[in-house]
Amino acid sequence: MTAVTDEILSFDEAMEKYDPVLGFEVHVELNTKTKMFSAAPNVFGDEPNTAVSPVDLGLPGVLPVVNKAAVEYSIMIGLALNCKIAESCFFARKNYFYPDTPKNFQTSQYEDPICYDGYLDIELEDGEVFRVEIERAHMEEDAGKLTHMGGATGRIQGAEYSLVDYNRAGVPLVEIVTKPIVGAGSRAPELARAYVAAIREIVKNLGVSDARMERGNVRCDANVSLMPKGTTEFGIRSETKNVNSLRSVERAVRFEIQRHAAVLDAGQKVTQETRHWHEDTRSTTSGRPKSDADDYRYFPEPDLVPVVTTPEWIEELRGRLPEPPAERRKRLKAAWGYSDAEFRDVVNAGVMDAIEDTIAAGASAAVARKWWMGEISRRAKEAEVDPVDVGVSPELIVELDKLVQAGKINDKLARQVLDGVLAGEGTPEEVIEKRGLAVVSDDGPLLEAIDAALAAQPDVAEKIRGGKVQAAGAIVGGVMKATRGQADAGRVRELIFERLGVQG
Amino acid sequence: MSEINREAVAHLARLAHIEMTDAELDRMAGELDVIVDSIKSVQEAAGDDVPATSHPIPLTNVFREDVVGETLTNEQALSGAPDSADGRFKVPAILDEE
Numbered sequence: 029m030t031a032v033t034d035e036i037l038s039f040d041e042a043m044e045k046y047d048p049v050l051g052f053e054v055h056v057e058l059n060t061k062t063k064m065f066s067a068a069p070n071v072f073g074d075e076p077n078t079a080v081s082p083v084d085l086g087l088p089g090v091l092p093v094v095n096k097a098a099v100e101y102s103i104m105i106g107l108a109l110n111c112k113i114a115e116s117c118f119f120a121r122k123n124y125f126y127p128d129t130p131k132n133f134q135t136s137q138y139e140d141p142i143c144y145d146g147y148l149d150i151e152l153e154d155g156e157v158f159r160v161e162i163e164r165a166h167m168e169e170d171a172g173k174l175t176h177m178g179g180a181t182g183r184i185q186g187a188e189y190s191l192v193d194y195n196r197a198g199v200p201l202v203e204i205v206t207k208p209i210v211g212a213g214s215r216a217p218e219l220a221r222a223y224v225a226a227i228r229e230i231v232k233n234l235g236v237s238d239a240r241m242e243r244g245n246v247r248c249d250a251n252v253s254l255m256p257k258g259t260t261e262f263g264i265r266s267e268t269k270n271v272n273s274l275r276s277v278e279r280a281v282r283f284e285i286q287r288h289a290a291v292l293d294a295g296q297k298v299t300q301e302t303r304h305w306h307e308d309t310r311s312t313t314s315g316r317p318k319s320d321a322d323d324y325r326y327f328p329e330p331d332l333v334p335v336v337t338t339p340e341w342i343e344e345l346r347g348r349l350p351e352p353p354a355e356r357r358k359r360l361k362a363a364w365g366y367s368d369a370e371f372r373d374v375v376n377a378g379v380m381d382a383i384e385d386t387i388a389a390g391a392s393a394a395v396a397r398k399w400w401m402g403e404i405s406r407r408a409k410e411a412e413v414d415p416v417d418v419g420v421s422p423e424l425i426v427e428l429d430k431l432v433q434a435g436k437i438n439d440k441l442a443r444q445v446l447d448g449v450l451a452g453e454g455t456p457e458e459v460i461e462k463r464g465l466a467v468v469s470d471d472g473p474l475l476e477a478i479d480a481a482l483a484a485q486p487d488v489a490e491k492i493r494g495g496k497v498q499a500a501g502a503i504v505g506g507v508m509k510a511t512r513g514q515a516d517a518g519r520v521r522e523l524i525f526e527r528l529g530v531q532g
Numbered sequence: 533m534s535e536i537n538r539e540a541v542a543h544l545a546r547l548a549h550i551e552m553t554d555a556e557l558d559r560m561a562g563e564l565d566v567i568v569d570s571i572k573s574v575q576e577a578a579g580d581d582v583p584a585t586s587h588p589i590p591l592t593n594v595f596r597e598d599v600v601g602e603t604l605t606n607e608q609a610l611s612g613a614p615d616s617a618d619g620r621f622k623v624p625a626i627l628d629e630e
Contacts, residue, residue, distance in 0.1 A: 060598050067601025076619040077609040081602065085609060097598035118586060125549045127623040176625060191620035194609070323547060328586030336592040 034311065035290040039214070039282060042254070042289035048216040049262050050209040050281065051251035052223060056202045056231050057170060058101045059238050059245075063198035064169040065092030065135060065332075070200070072243055076193035084198040086131030091331055094119075098200035099142070099335055101236035102167045103345050105202050106143025108230050108352065109162050116336045117142045119167070119329040127192050128171035136203075138326040141166030142335065148230075150222045151354060152215060155368065160223055161207040170199040208262065216252075216285060221278035224248050228274075229353045241272050248277050252284035254292060263288070264298040268312050271305045280305045283312055360384060364393035377405055379415050386422035391429055399425045403443055419450055427456050440513045441465045467516050471523060474507065474515055478523055481506035493528050500524050535572075536564040 060070050066083035083090045106113055120138035146162035173196050178188030204227060212219045228246045232239035239245050253265035266288070271280045284303065291298050302315030351359075360380065361371045364387070374380050379400040386396035400415060408415040428442045437445060437460060448459030460466055481503045482489045491499040500521055507520045525531065538561045545552045552560070606619050615622040 062596075062598050062600050067596065067599065068603050069600045075606060077606050077621070078603065080604055080609050082604065085604070087612075093594065093596040095598055096595035099595070116592070123547075125547070127621070127626065175620070178625070187625040190623050190625050191617060192623060193620050323543075325547070330586070333587055333589070333591045333594050 034287045035294070036283065036286035037289040037293060039286055042285050043214045044257075046254035046256055046285075046289055046292065047210070047213065048281075048285050049253045049255060049265070050206075050212060050216055050220060051265070052204075052206045052209075052220070053249040053251075054204045054224060054227050055170075055247045055249075056105065056204065056227070056237050056239075057245045058098055058200040058202065058236055060095055060097045060101065060200055062095055064095055064098050064167070064200040066198055068198065071195065074195055076191075076195060079195040080197070084130075084194055086129075092135065092329075094332060094335065095200060098167065100345055101200070101234070102142050102165065102202050103337065103342060104234050104236055104349060105204070105231060106146065106165050107342070107346050107349060108234055109143065109146040109148055109165060109204065111143035111146030111162060111165060113337050113342050114140055114142050114144065114335075116140075116334050118334040119332045120326045121329050122168075122324045122326055124324055126171075127190065128174050128197070130172070130194065130197065134168060134171065135329055135332070136168035136326075137166035142337075148223070148226060149354065150219060150226050152218055152222055153372070156215075158212065158215075158219055158222075160209055160219075163205045163207045165202050165204045168201045168203055170196050170201050172197040217278045217282040220250060220281040221274050224277045225274050226354075233350055233353050235350075241274070244272065247272055250277060250281050250284070252281055252288060253298070254285065254288045256292070263292070264300050266298065266301055266303050266312075268303040268305050269315065273307070276305055276307055279307075279310055280312060283310065287312070364397070366393070366397065370397065373401060377401060377415060379405070382416050382422065386425050389422035390426045391422070395429050396422075396425065399429075403446065420446070424449060424456070431456060431460070435467060435516065436460070437465060437467055438513075438516060441467065444513075465514065467514055471519075473511070474520060474523055475527070477507045477510040477515070478503065478520065478527055480510065482524075482527070489528065492524070492530060495530065497525070497530065535568045536561055 058070075062068060063070055063081075063084060066081040068081040068084055069079050071079050083092055103113055117137060117140040119135050121133040122136045122138070123133045125132050141164040143165040144163065146165070148160050148162060150158045150160055152158060172192050172194040175191045175193075176187035176189075177191060206223075209216075209219070224246070228239045228241065231237040231246070237245050241247075248271050250268045250271055251265045252268070253263040255261060255263050266284055268280045268284055271277045288298050299314070303312035304315050305312050357371075357375065357380070364371070364383070366374065374383060374397065377400070383393070383396045383400050386400070387393055391399075399420070404415050404418050404420050407418050411418065424446075428437075428445060431437045431445070432439060432442050441460075444463065444465055445456045445459045448454070448463055449456055453459050453462060484506065485502060488499050488502045492503070503524050504517055504520050507515055507524075508517060538557050541557050541561045541564065542552070545557070610616045610619070610621065613621045
């Protein structure tokens with residue numbers, strides 16, 4: 029590889045001089061059972077070239093037949109993106125010669141996509157909402173997978189030959205294309221990430237894609253161009269491919285803004301080209317320039333008849349749409365009464381669904397949050413797993429909370445009870461029994477412990493007598509220690525003041 | 533006349549990765565030009581009231597239910613391959629897109 033290190037400008041300086049214009053093409057692999065045009069299974073990870081039919085291999089004489097579920101999933105994506113659905117549309121052949129497509133064309137849509145003219149409101153982390161206009165979402169098929177052999181790093185440079193697996197060839201894809209996104213300014217990288225995250229969340233929520241970016245279920249090409257501040261004419265854009273994690277999308281857009289700014293600052297022209305993102309160096313390298321190889325000579329696919337939609341069909345599909353994720357969050361936040369920060373933390377920790385389930389099981393919103401964001405998150409961090417994988421069920425939380433409410437255990441003991449339950453020692457009640465964890469509520473032993481603690485710290489006792497009630501914490505601590513945490517701290521406090529004859 | 537000239541044929545040949553000699557380019561340009569001209573007569577016959585038609589048969593929504601059908605075995609899939617390795621088709625490394 030030619031090791032050209034591109035000059036870049038600092039992001040801040042780039043932002044002082046230029047306004048970025050973004051555009052995204054996101055490919056979503058649908059999780060239908062079969063492929064777009066053949067009955068071969070749509071699977072991941074099978075032995076190479078076993079999930080293939082003659083149609084996928086482009087063998088002579090085969091005829092494609094459209095998968096109805098893929099069309100319906102595509103319409104559902106369009107509806108979720110507030111798109112219009114075409115009354116009639118057809119497929120087109122995109123002609124190019126490369127071994128990932130044995131037919132020598134990709135079956136796609138060109139002039140009239142099934143979904144068009146939509147929008148998506150993207151909420152940034154601080155709550156600012158940015159509307160992204162959707163140009164189109166069209167149906168197409170995925171290509172086979174090439175592995176380059178003999179090169180140093182599996183890259184094509186220096187490769188001696190390539191091996192092709194067509195299991196992925198023909199997997200249904202929906203390509204979602206935005207209109208140019210203007211006005212994001214310095215928030216462009218953040219918006220890029222949030223946009224792709226929103227698409228991923230929507231298709232996952234619809235159940236039409238597994239939406240796993242690491243498997244390539246959601247893939248993003250990011251277009252970036254700059255225009256000098258105060259101007260409105262778009263600059264020349266680059267298209268960065270291979271940005272397949274949310275973090276990469278943000279970084280790639282940021283890098284390209286900085287690179288374009290340096291090129292423009294040097295008085296040069298940006299080359300219209302494909303760029304490749306490299307997560308290791310956090311930079312892009314030049315792919316190939318746009319050339320006459322991009323002359324795809326689209327024409328209507330003669331082997332497939334048009335797809336015609338009716339209002340009834342569209343409404344039936346609209347009826348299948350789940351509540352949009354953004355609206356659901358808004359509803360839950362209001363219902364639970366969490367602050368912005370609290371709710372954001374809950375979402376980021378990935379425990380929103382778990383809290384919803386816990387509340388449904390009978391806990392209050394506050395208790396559910398306390399458990400999931402506190403003890404369970406702590407354990408998850410320790411075990412390096414997601415909180416939902418710690419093994420605590422909503423029902424268990426409700427049970428523990430009931431025991432706390434009844435005064436049988438306190439929060440500290442509840443954590444020990446949880447230890448026991450997770451260790452397989454039985455139900456919370458059984459663990460309390462076996463471990464002898466019940467709160468000491470009989471005042472007798474408590475008074476003994478209080479007297480001992482007061483005697484051990486006479487200076488503190490004096491302070492309390494003198495009205496410094498906050499000093500009581502030290503005595504409470506001593507009592508809790510003496511009772512191995514099994515005392516009710518509130519009751520201990522009351523008894524201390526009673527003992528010393530002061531008002532708490 | 534002359535919709536298809538020599539340069540157009542050379543361009544198409546490049547896109548299709550087909551090597552053609554000068555003599556072949558000249559011959560093809562002539563032959564394709566005749567074909568395009570012949571097809572043009574359709575345009576003359578259709579008036580402005582006839583929309584561009586890609587699918588002349590009045591048939592729409594020919595769908596397949598999403599049910600898995602037969603697949604080829606790996607051996608069958610590779611049986612027509614000029615070369616293969618590790619259960620996959622083996623092709624020359626082509627410098628195009630990474």
